[in-house]
Amino acid sequence: MINRILTPRELIVGGGSIAQLPALLRRLGVSRPLLVIDPGVLKLGLAEPAIAAMRAAGIDLDIFAGVIEDPTDATVDLAVERIRGSNRDSVIGFGGGSAIDTGKAAAIVASTGEAVHALKVPRIVDLSVMPFIAVPTTAGTGSEVTRACVITDTQRQEKMLILGTAALPAAAIVDFELTLTCPFRVTVDTGLDALTHALEAIINRNCNAHADALASSALALIGAHLETAASEPGNRAAREAMMLGATHAGLAVSNTSTALIHGLSRPIGAFFHVPHGLSNAMLLPLVTAYSLSAAPRQYAAAARALGWAAAGDSDEHAGRALVQGFIGLNARLKVPTPQSFGIDGERYRAVLPEMARQALSSGTPQNNPRVPDSDDIIELYRNAWDGRVPVF
Numbered sequence: 001m002i003n004r005i006l007t008p009r010e011l012i013v014g015g016g017s018i019a020q021l022p023a024l025l026r027r028l029g030v031s032r033p034l035l036v037i038d039p040g041v042l043k044l045g046l047a048e049p050a051i052a053a054m055r056a057a058g059i060d061l062d063i064f065a066g067v068i069e070d071p072t073d074a075t076v077d078l079a080v081e082r083i084r085g086s087n088r089d090s091v092i093g094f095g096g097g098s099a100i101d102t103g104k105a106a107a108i109v110a111s112t113g114e115a116v117h118a119l120k121v122p123r124i125v126d127l128s129v130m131p132f133i134a135v136p137t138t139a140g141t142g143s144e145v146t147r148a149c150v151i152t153d154t155q156r157q158e159k160m161l162i163l164g165t166a167a168l169p170a171a172a173i174v175d176f177e178l179t180l181t182c183p184f185r186v187t188v189d190t191g192l193d194a195l196t197h198a199l200e201a202i203i204n205r206n207c208n209a210h211a212d213a214l215a216s217s218a219l220a221l222i223g224a225h226l227e228t229a230a231s232e233p234g235n236r237a238a239r240e241a242m243m244l245g246a247t248h249a250g251l252a253v254s255n256t257s258t259a260l261i262h263g264l265s266r267p268i269g270a271f272f273h274v275p276h277g278l279s280n281a282m283l284l285p286l287v288t289a290y291s292l293s294a295a296p297r298q299y300a301a302a303a304r305a306l307g308w309a310a311a312g313d314s315d316e317h318a319g320r321a322l323v324q325g326f327i328g329l330n331a332r333l334k335v336p337t338p339q340s341f342g343i344d345g346e347r348y349r350a351v352l353p354e355m356a357r358q359a360l361s362s363g364t365p366q367n368n369p370r371v372p373d374s375d376d377i378i379e380l381y382r383n384a385w386d387g388r389v390p391v392f
């Protein structure tokens with residue numbers, strides 16, 4: 001079997017590594033970057049040392065702080081205008097997944113001249129674009145190492161998936177010190193997103209030895225450290241482990257693609273603005289229970305990597321422990337159901353067919369060990385509403 005493994009050209013990992021940003025830009029041969037940043041992150045001053053270091057190094061920096069949560073095609077177009085208007089040669093995405101994905105999409109659109117919606121799957125955007133450098137401030141999305149970004153189509157109210165080497169950062173700086181002030185909810189939601197990436201890599205129909213090793217590492221790190229990072233924000237060891245776990249999960253999933261949880265999660269986010277990691281978490285126990293019988297060995301491996309089953313446990317026992325483990329973790333980390341999140345039940349039921357259509361057209365449910373049809377997906381959404389996890 002031939003596997004095509006994609007990673008950024010440079011990954012600089014470790015506490016304090018943000019100081020190396022000016023040297024990294026020099027190695028990439030760029031000197032006029034656009035810094036695409038979350039306004040909240042800018043206000044917190046997290047980027048100040050990096051901005052000062054770049055200016056001191058003579059780098060001609062422009063800053064775009066118009067990033068919004070669930071970034072849209074309109075946000076991307078604004079960033080593209082800045083790239084063109086001030087003649088930028090590169091983009092730095094600084095913040096959570098929204099800032100990184102906005103920066104990725106802006107670099108692609110500015111380089112190719114194509115509209116955002118022309119780039120979405122099933123097209124694979126394997127194109128050469130201006131260098132994009134990712135600096136995550138959360139341990140979760142893995143977007144700093146993936147060849148994927150998600151942008152909302154404002155007209156169709158659909159989260160578009162853009163896949164291909166054009167969306168793969170040229171480089172990333174993975175500095176866990178940038179996550180030390182990350183609040184509880186964001187730590188949990190992004191951490192559960194990373195956990196979902198690792199799980200969806202390990203059980204994926206496209207899984208390979210490379211992704212499997214990285215996903216196992218990610219599950220071990222996240223299983224051991226997520227709850228500590230959430231309850232003790234300043235715990236450096238937990239934050240460092242979570243950052244590494246999220247990056248390993250991103251590397252794994254970038255080389256397999258996601259599966260059914262992400263497929264079902266994106267429409268929930270698009271229609272009801274549930275944070276991405278949270279809508280994944282709402283689906284974790286349910287979709288695992290639904291899929292278990294189709295890949296018992298892989299789900300058992302995930303349970304063992306998380307530390308929820310022992311090496312000597314049968315796959316069947318480990319699979320059940322995985323579902324129960326996700327139910328318990330969600331309860332301890334206060335993950336709501338769509339109902340308790342406050343979504344309007346009537347509207348939820350009304351859009352189920354369109355959510356199912358969007359889920360299937362994203363292509364990722366087809367990577368799941370058990371592949372649902374539209375009716376199955378609607379039934380899964382119905383069960384997810386109040387957190388029911390039937391025996392499948």
Ligand SMILES: [Fe+2]
Pocket residue numbers: 141193197262276
């Ligand atoms: Fe994700």
